[in-house]
Amino acid sequence: MTVGDSMARKLGGPVAPGGVFGEDFLKRLEYLHLVAQKIHAGERRAERRSKKIGSGLEYADHRDYALGDDFRAIDWNVYSRSDRLLVRLFEEEEDLSVYLLVDASASMALGEGRKLRFAMQVAAALGYVALANLDRVAAATFSDGLGPHLPPTRGKGQIFKLFRYFEGTRTGGATRLEETAKAFAHRFPRRGLVVVLSDLYDEQGYEAGLNYLRYQKFDVVVVQLVDPRELDPTLRGDIRVVDAETGAVRDLTLTAPLLERYRRVHEAFCTEVEAYCRGCQMPYFRASVETPFDDLVLRMFRQGGFLR
Amino acid sequence: MIFEGLAPDAVFRIFGAAAAVLVALYLLRVRRRRVQVPFAKLWNRVVQPSAANAWWRWLKRLFSLLLQLIVAALIALALGKPIFPAGELSSPLSGCRAADAPPSPEMRHTVLVVDTTASLGATDVPGGRLGAALDAARRVIDSREPQEHILLATASGGLSVLSPFLDDSAALLDLLVTGVRPQPRGGALAGVAPALKALLAGRAAPRVVLVTDGDAPPWPAGALGELAWEAVVVAPREARLSDGAGAVQGNLAVAAFEARPYLDDPLTYELYLRVANHGPVATQVDVALASAGQGDTPEAAVDAASPFEALVLDVPAQGEVEHVLRHVEVPAERVLVRIRPREPQVYADALAADDLGLAVLPPRRRLRVQLVSPGNLYVEAALFVREQVSYEWIRPEQWQGPGSYDLTILDRFVPPGPLPAGNYLILAPPADHSPVAVDVSAGPVAAPELRRVADAHPIVWKVSFEDLNVGSMARLVPAPGDVVLAASTDGAPAMVLHQSQAGVKAVVWAFDVANSDLPLRYAFPLLLVNTLGWFYAEEATLRSGRVAGEDWALPLPVGSSGSGPPLDAIDVRSPRGGEQRAPVVEGRALVHAGEVGFWTIDPNGEAPWRVASSFRSPEESALRLADAQWPIWVPPAPRRDEMDAPAPLWSDVWRLALVAAAAILVLEWWTYQRRMTV
Numbered sequence: 001m002t003v004g005d006s007m008a009r010k011l012g013g014p015v016a017p018g019g020v021f022g023e024d025f026l027k028r029l030e031y032l033h034l035v036a037q038k039i040h041a042g043e044r045r046a047e048r049r050s051k052k053i054g055s056g057l058e059y060a061d062h063r064d065y066a067l068g069d070d071f072r073a074i075d076w077n078v079y080s081r082s083d084r085l086l087v088r089l090f091e092e093e094e095d096l097s098v099y100l101l102v103d104a105s106a107s108m109a110l111g112e113g114r115k116l117r118f119a120m121q122v123a124a125a126l127g128y129v130a131l132a133n134l135d136r137v138a139a140a141t142f143s144d145g146l147g148p149h150l151p152p153t154r155g156k157g158q159i160f161k162l163f164r165y166f167e168g169t170r171t172g173g174a175t176r177l178e179e180t181a182k183a184f185a186h187r188f189p190r191r192g193l194v195v196v197l198s199d200l201y202d203e204q205g206y207e208a209g210l211n212y213l214r215y216q217k218f219d220v221v222v223v224q225l226v227d228p229r230e231l232d233p234t235l236r237g238d239i240r241v242v243d244a245e246t247g248a249v250r251d252l253t254l255t256a257p258l259l260e261r262y263r264r265v266h267e268a269f270c271t272e273v274e275a276y277c278r279g280c281q282m283p284y285f286r287a288s289v290e291t292p293f294d295d296l297v298l299r300m301f302r303q304g305g306f307l308r
Numbered sequence: 309m310i311f312e313g314l315a316p317d318a319v320f321r322i323f324g325a326a327a328a329v330l331v332a333l334y335l336l337r338v339r340r341r342r343v344q345v346p347f348a349k350l351w352n353r354v355v356q357p358s359a360a361n362a363w364w365r366w367l368k369r370l371f372s373l374l375l376q377l378i379v380a381a382l383i384a385l386a387l388g389k390p391i392f393p394a395g396e397l398s399s400p401l402s403g404c405r406a407a408d409a410p411p412s413p414e415m416r417h418t419v420l421v422v423d424t425t426a427s428l429g430a431t432d433v434p435g436g437r438l439g440a441a442l443d444a445a446r447r448v449i450d451s452r453e454p455q456e457h458i459l460l461a462t463a464s465g466g467l468s469v470l471s472p473f474l475d476d477s478a479a480l481l482d483l484l485v486t487g488v489r490p491q492p493r494g495g496a497l498a499g500v501a502p503a504l505k506a507l508l509a510g511r512a513a514p515r516v517v518l519v520t521d522g523d524a525p526p527w528p529a530g531a532l533g534e535l536a537w538e539a540v541v542v543a544p545r546e547a548r549l550s551d552g553a554g555a556v557q558g559n560l561a562v563a564a565f566e567a568r569p570y571l572d573d574p575l576t577y578e579l580y581l582r583v584a585n586h587g588p589v590a591t592q593v594d595v596a597l598a599s600a601g602q603g604d605t606p607e608a609a610v611d612a613a614s615p616f617e618a619l620v621l622d623v624p625a626q627g628e629v630e631h632v633l634r635h636v637e638v639p640a641e642r643v644l645v646r647i648r649p650r651e652p653q654v655y656a657d658a659l660a661a662d663d664l665g666l667a668v669l670p671p672r673r674r675l676r677v678q679l680v681s682p683g684n685l686y687v688e689a690a691l692f693v694r695e696q697v698s699y700e701w702i703r704p705e706q707w708q709g710p711g712s713y714d715l716t717i718l719d720r721f722v723p724p725g726p727l728p729a730g731n732y733l734i735l736a737p738p739a740d741h742s743p744v745a746v747d748v749s750a751g752p753v754a755a756p757e758l759r760r761v762a763d764a765h766p767i768v769w770k771v772s773f774e775d776l777n778v779g780s781m782a783r784l785v786p787a788p789g790d791v792v793l794a795a796s797t798d799g800a801p802a803m804v805l806h807q808s809q810a811g812v813k814a815v816v817w818a819f820d821v822a823n824s825d826l827p828l829r830y831a832f833p834l835l836l837v838n839t840l841g842w843f844y845a846e847e848a849t850l851r852s853g854r855v856a857g858e859d860w861a862l863p864l865p866v867g868s869s870g871s872g873p874p875l876d877a878i879d880v881r882s883p884r885g886g887e888q889r890a891p892v893v894e895g896r897a898l899v900h901a902g903e904v905g906f907w908t909i910d911p912n913g914e915a916p917w918r919v920a921s922s923f924r925s926p927e928e929s930a931l932r933l934a935d936a937q938w939p940i941w942v943p944p945a946p947r948r949d950e951m952d953a954p955a956p957l958w959s960d961v962w963r964l965a966l967v968a969a970a971a972i973l974v975l976e977w978w979t980y981q982r983r984m985t986v
Binding site: 106107110203227230233237238240241242245246248249250251258261262265269 | 342
């Protein structure tokens with residue numbers, strides 16, 4: 001019995017022989033889960049901290065006593081030392097919602113859809129770990145707007161539902177992050193962690209969309225996907241480039257120096273994105289689709305931002 | 309610069325066409341390849357529109373077009389095969405001018421002419437004259453200088469070109485072996501001089517090298533103009549095999565071989581043979597007569613020949629012997645005669661080409677005679693009894709010309725004006741119109757006593773004029789070339805054979821038969837029969853055998869055109885199957901017959917007839933070395949430092965052009981691959 005079969009038996013779902021979520025993927029998925037568990041060993045399950053101050057048992061902070069506060073919350077030890085009446089604040093435990101937002105625009109489908117495939121694998125891996133941690137996981141695709149979505153679900157057994165959802169992804173359309181963000185926030189009012197997996201080739205700019213999500217109190221993790229083959233086309237000479245999403249055309253003569261300039265421009269673009277994300281304190285990961293997806297996921301685990 | 313390949317205008321036309329095609333292809337908008345990219349906005353940051361870039365890109369494409377045009381021009385130039393005559397090209401390696409450069413082989417053009425007249429087939433030199441000629445030609449080709457172009461040709465009456473000007477010795481040697489053969493004809497070298505001058509006109513350093521056996525005299529002074537020429541004589545006197553311990557070298561030849569029909573004998577023929585001995589000693593000759601086998605070539609005729617007669621002739625040194633075989637029953641239409649020395653170990657026949665004679669038996673038919681006379685029962689009676697003769701009698705006032713009659717007998721009548729072409733027997737012509745002049749000043753010859761003069765002539769052969777009484781006869785004055793057949797004892801011509809260039813062939817009797825007792829003699833019908841037979845045989849002989857290599861004027865038989873208009877051309881087939889269309893002028897077909905064998909003449913496609921063609925050339929058969937001064941060809945001294953050196957690359961511009969074209973193609977490919985020009 002293979003690991004995939006074992007997982008399938010445990011989780012009650014079939015294993016596709018190949019495809020995006022094949023045997024090898026499942027093997028790696030189980031490994032990632034083990035690593036994730038190891039990183040956060042000792043923590044109780046379902047102990048994702050939300051930032052909500054509530055009536056939990058864990059001390060969070062102090063504030064001054066205000067008329068009407070519960071006397072039982074007054075920290076008398078502090079009063080005895082400082083003659084100040086301060087009230088103890090407690091963190092309220094609640095389940096973390098993890099939203100996996102996968103870019104399914106036309107640019108993601110170029111080059112045999114390597115970027116989209118990679119994005120789905122990373123999203124599925126992240127979703128599996130989250131489900132294993134009893135977090136709520138929802139998924140949605142987007143292009144020029146929010147696409148079909150998978151409602152929040154919980155439990156490891158739901159992973160195949162996640163697989164099936166991603167396998168049914170249809171690509172096409174232009175990337176419109178801002179419209180997507182607005183629709184997403186409207187659709188999913190419960191705040192949580194949003195992992196945006198995209199190449200960020202938004203004609204109108206990626207900043208507005210990401211900002212909107214931040215403004216809506218979502219914790220945004222940006223995963224920018226890059227396909228190296230887009231940086232080294234085999235053609236030379238007179239060509240007509242056609243934007244896969246907008247259809248805009250541009251005639252140019254592709255030479256080695258021109259290609260070198262393009263690579264530098266692309267690198268600058270990626271650096272801009274990174275700098276922007278850092279400036280907004282959004283965890284940012286740039287990944288080449290030629291690297292194994294589990295390497296990216298592990299990097300995300302280690303650098304933090306996803307597992308807390 | 310000289311173009312040895314295509315002419316300059318052809319080169320320009322080819323380049324023009326190629327350039328038009330190339331420009332058209334460049335003018336056609338090249339469809340850009342469409343490439344989908346994920347984010348064109350990034351490319352917009354890379355490529356900024358720039359007027360400077362635009363014209364630079366246009367220039368890059370123009371550069372590619374220019375390279376293609378240069379390649380097309382170089383290839384077109386190479387097709388013209390240009391060469392620089394000596395002195396016009398500097399050496400690119402040394403950088404010096406041609407005048408300052410060390411001596412280099414000069415460009416020169418040589419026509420190598422091999423004399424292929426029949427004497428080349430003689431075997432009186434070691435290895436045969438043909439072998440010696442091929443060896444000599446081979447030496448000339450092997451000593452070819454690096455810049456020398458040689459044209460190979462043969463001469464036998466006319467010039468036959470076997471190759472263009474080549475610098476490929478191997479190709480020339482191949483052509484030498486396959487193309488040089490003795491031809492069954494002679495011919496003076498003077499006839500090819502105009503062709504040689506035309507071939508070498510405008511060529512650098514032209515010259516002629518002649519390979520000959522020396523039997524034909526060289527070109528007379530000035531015949532080749534300014535052309536330099538040299539000769540290789542392959543059969544000089546010292547090389548010819550001489551007598552000694554071996555056989556005497558000589559040559560026997562069939563000088564004539566004809567078949568003549570008899571007027572009154574439909575079953576037999578008269579065969580006339582003349583054998584010549586060009587050797588230094590008399591010899592006996594075996595003569596074999598045979599029916600020729602099937603096939604028109606001499607080889608086929610000889611291979612399947614059926615002998616029917618053999619004889620031996622004694623032929624004196626440097627002399628000829630005539631022999632007539634009378635009343636020979638010939639079993640076939642085509643006959644041949646072969647001669648060979650009776651004792652070949654004593655007398656060696658050096659040339660075999662002239663040992664064969666071919667003849668075709670002339671067809672038999674009735675002789676058509678027109679008698680123009682006031683009335684002459686004697687002549688009519690003599691004609692009437694001849695089965696092979698049909699005659700028509702008309703009065704002089706009814707005369708309209710010889711028409712298609714084989715013979716016209718004019719009795720005491722000659723029409724005014726020159727006689728039309730034809731055969732005539734003229735009896736007692738009036739003085740004022742006789743084709744043979746009549747001297748009236750001295751008056752007629754009274755009571756002449758006649759005797760034969762031309763004893764062997766067929767017309768008077770075996771005719772006796774003894775005791776013949778003739779009342780009187782006119783005084784004929786024969787012209788030069790006329791043959792006196794009979795005369796009076798004091799020399800006054802009585803019977804004259806006259807032939808004119810206007811085609812008149814006439815036997816003229818100076819006396820009136822009615823004024824003699826000739827009609828009462830046996831000689832009278834005999835004379836008439838001989839005369840008729842002679843005219844009959846003469847015409848038949850014209851078609852029985854001809855000489856190869858000559859231009860024939862064959863008289864067409866009466867009725868060849870049938871009921872249609874007169875023929876203006878007829879089909880002729882050579883012994884080796886070559887077809888030609890021979891024009892017909894005044895009833896004679898003009899045929900150029902270069903082959904030995906049996907030719908087929910087909911006037912109307914219904915009744916073809918054959919003509920035998922034999923090699924006959926006393927000059928060639930004599931195998932005599934011409935008394936001439938030959939400028940002897942001397943092979944050039946080999947250049948030690950360049951004996952095996954190939955021709956310099958820059959001497960042949962076409963090679964340079966092709967190399968340059970290939971280099972530019974590589975350059976254009978390299979720039980295209982790196983997208984420098986697209």
